[in-house]
Amino acid sequence: MTPDEYLSEQRITLRARKAIVAPAPGATAEILAAIARQNQALQLAGLETQLDPYLLDPVKVECFLAGLARLAPETTAALQGRTLYLNAAGLRLGTATDLTPEILAQGFELEVPLEPPGGTVQPALKAPMDAGRARELALLAQQAAAAFNAEVARLEARLAATGEEDPGYPPLLHALSAAKFRRHAAVTVWHENVARLAKADPQDAALAAETSAAAQALSAYWMPPRTGMP
Amino acid sequence: MSDKVGDLQHDGVEKRDVRPAKTEVPAVTPGQLAPQALGLQRLRTTPRALLALQGTAGNRAVMRLLRRTPAGALVQREGPDAGTPTDATATTDTGTPGAGTGETTTEADRTAVTQATAIIDALAPDPGRVIGAHQIGRVQSRWRGLNDEQKIPMARVFMNAASDVERLYVFKAFASGHTAEELQAFGNDIRGRDGIWRVNNLMLTESTTGTGIRQQFSHSCNITMVEAVRGEADPIYSLEVHRANPNLSEVNPDVPEGTGAQNPELAARQRAGLERTYTGGVGGGTAGVAAPVNQASSGEGRWADDLLNSLESITGSRYRTKKRDADVTLAQIISIVKTNAGSGVPVALVIGTAADNYAHYVLVTRYETREPVRFMIHDPATGRTTSRVENQLANDRLNLTGGAYNFISAVEDPS
Numbered sequence: 001m002t003p004d005e006y007l008s009e010q011r012i013t014l015r016a017r018k019a020i021v022a023p024a025p026g027a028t029a030e031i032l033a034a035i036a037r038q039n040q041a042l043q044l045a046g047l048e049t050q051l052d053p054y055l056l057d058p059v060k061v062e063c064f065l066a067g068l069a070r071l072a073p074e075t076t077a078a079l080q081g082r083t084l085y086l087n088a089a090g091l092r093l094g095t096a097t098d099l100t101p102e103i104l105a106q107g108f109e110l111e112v113p114l115e116p117p118g119g120t121v122q123p124a125l126k127a128p129m130d131a132g133r134a135r136e137l138a139l140l141a142q143q144a145a146a147a148f149n150a151e152v153a154r155l156e157a158r159l160a161a162t163g164e165e166d167p168g169y170p171p172l173l174h175a176l177s178a179a180k181f182r183r184h185a186a187v188t189v190w191h192e193n194v195a196r197l198a199k200a201d202p203q204d205a206a207l208a209a210e211t212s213a214a215a216q217a218l219s220a221y222w223m224p225p226r227t228g229m230p
Numbered sequence: 231m232s233d234k235v236g237d238l239q240h241d242g243v244e245k246r247d248v249r250p251a252k253t254e255v256p257a258v259t260p261g262q263l264a265p266q267a268l269g270l271q272r273l274r275t276t277p278r279a280l281l282a283l284q285g286t287a288g289n290r291a292v293m294r295l296l297r298r299t300p301a302g303a304l305v306q307r308e309g310p311d312a313g314t315p316t317d318a319t320a321t322t323d324t325g326t327p328g329a330g331t332g333e334t335t336t337e338a339d340r341t342a343v344t345q346a347t348a349i350i351d352a353l354a355p356d357p358g359r360v361i362g363a364h365q366i367g368r369v370q371s372r373w374r375g376l377n378d379e380q381k382i383p384m385a386r387v388f389m390n391a392a393s394d395v396e397r398l399y400v401f402k403a404f405a406s407g408h409t410a411e412e413l414q415a416f417g418n419d420i421r422g423r424d425g426i427w428r429v430n431n432l433m434l435t436e437s438t439t440g441t442g443i444r445q446q447f448s449h450s451c452n453i454t455m456v457e458a459v460r461g462e463a464d465p466i467y468s469l470e471v472h473r474a475n476p477n478l479s480e481v482n483p484d485v486p487e488g489t490g491a492q493n494p495e496l497a498a499r500q501r502a503g504l505e506r507t508y509t510g511g512v513g514g515g516t517a518g519v520a521a522p523v524n525q526a527s528s529g530e531g532r533w534a535d536d537l538l539n540s541l542e543s544i545t546g547s548r549y550r551t552k553k554r555d556a557d558v559t560l561a562q563i564i565s566i567v568k569t570n571a572g573s574g575v576p577v578a579l580v581i582g583t584a585a586d587n588y589a590h591y592v593l594v595t596r597y598e599t600r601e602p603v604r605f606m607i608h609d610p611a612t613g614r615t616t617s618r619v620e621n622q623l624a625n626d627r628l629n630l631t632g633g634a635y636n637f638i639s640a641v642e643d644p645s
Contacts, residue, residue, distance in 0.1 A: 088528055
């Protein structure tokens with residue numbers, strides 16, 4: 001059974017951010033095209049794709065959709081007639097997660113929550129963790145966060161030395177905003193990956209300490225969303 | 231410059247002067263003009279005479295005069311500070327609101343209606359933020375639309391207010407459409423409360439510490455802004471929200487709902503609003519998706535014109551989304567803000583990282599024309615009210631929401 005056939009049979013609508021695709025022939029291609037457009041629009045200059053929590057990985061999404069037909073009957077029943085939100089944090093289909101197409105190809109299960117108001121369902125995916133990839137992402141993200149933090153400090157120092165009415169002030173302010181978004185993205189990826197590792201190995205004190213440090217950084221470097229209205 | 235959530239003092243939060251007499255009462259200082267100089271002894275409490283007095287001496291002079299009339303027994307005596315709660319022992323039973331429906335109309339009732347009419351006709355915008363020109367118009371319009379029988383229970387509530395400032399809040403609640411019974415309960419709720427309590431409970435923005443309602447999800451700025459708009463119009467709603475959510479300026483960034491959440495009731499309201507099917511006028515608009523603040527990459531926002539317009543009977547305003555450049559210039563947006571916020575109509579702005587980036591709703595609650603001229607802006611993401619000057623709006627250097635957003639990209643135009 002193709003993903004499109006499964007979606008049509010179970011009347012499952014797909015959603016990726018604002019793109020909502022009703023079950024029909026070509027639905028998979030349509031949602032993948034929408035994701036490609038969204039990724040292009042969301043890309044943040046100077047931030048590696050694998051460190052950007054806002055981007056969905058089209059290959060992972062394709063593997064995920066292909067695997068839906070193999071879900072347990074009760075899981076399929078829970079998804080029936082609903083809108084499946086591909087950006088759900090629990091699905092981990094983004095570019096910055098340890099989940100790989102290979103893991104998805106081996107099969108997975110979904111934990112489907114009770115329907116919240118609005119009918120959009122955000123399931124959690126149950127599949128083995130790629131600890132090596134999670135460790136690699138956490139390390140890369142931590143290093144990137146430190147570099148972006150230094151960039152923020154440099155820009156703040158320049159801004160402080162520039163008068164508000166100086167023509168150079170607005171561009172500096174805008175550059176500072178972008179640098180803060182990069183820093184926040186990196187810190188988010190660091191925290192998400194190290195927290196997953198720590199959850200998988202609760203006895204590891206070093207991982208627990210690193211998770212705590214990442215959480216503190218996430219709070220200190222908080223930024224609002226990069227997405228909003230279309 | 232700090233980046234921490236809730237540590238945005240650098241944004242210029244100006245803690246309000248909460249002395250009631252300075253912030254919440256009409257423009258004319260009590261005692262500014264001696265009664266003799268105004269010839270008060272000869273004045274009668276006719277609407278025309280009171281209007282004339284209001285024009286020269288302000289709302290409070292009118293209210294003082296009314297208290298000197300024989301029917302002034304209905305009005306509790308206030309201390310020298312209009313915001314000071316009145317000695318409750320001064321209350322008389324005559325005209326007590328809600329004394330029972332079907333009562334025979336008394337002379338006191340008729341007097342109360344006359345007095346209320348005079349006060350309502352003479353209302354003028356106060357320089358604080360209790361009531362603006364827009365809401366005064368709604369008070370007057372609703373009052374004129376009532377028949378005498380309907381006016382009596384309302385007038386009882388109005389004239390039973392313990393102070394002029396309390397009365398202004400009751401007028402606000404009246405303007406937003408509440409019944410006499412609701413107004414009476416509200417009047418009792420606020421009786422004798424001081425100015426700090428009123429500021430911190432009867433609005434959802436700009437508390438005495440510069441805080442206000444905060445979004446409980448990563449993308450619920452839209453519905454939070456709408457809640458703030460409603461709170462600006464309706465003090466009864468504000469009080470309800472405060473009572474149900476004592477920590478409404480806080481958020482648990484990981485757990486917005488259920489055990490561990492700061493404001494479960496507020497979160498439930500916000501999820502419902504955020505994920506409500508979009509029915510507004512912006513092409514491509516959809517319902518949002520709720521996610522915890524720390525999982526912002528999983529959430530989605532929504533336009534809020536439909537949510538705002540669902541409150542039209544309460545606010546008296548109908549909003550239309552206008553995108554910068556596509557529908558309107560930045561200068562025109564600023565003009566819309568000045569005109570409306572200046573008359574007490576809050577204006578929602580959409581801000582972002584570029585002129586065509588529609589990331590986040592904030593609410594301009596006031597356009598302060600006294601020096602320093604500035605816009606008071608409530609940011610749902612931080613739960614803080616900050617001020618900005620026109621240059622910052624006009625030159626894309628808003629520096630709001632932790633330094634994330636500098637551009638105004640759209641406006642919800644209530645014009």
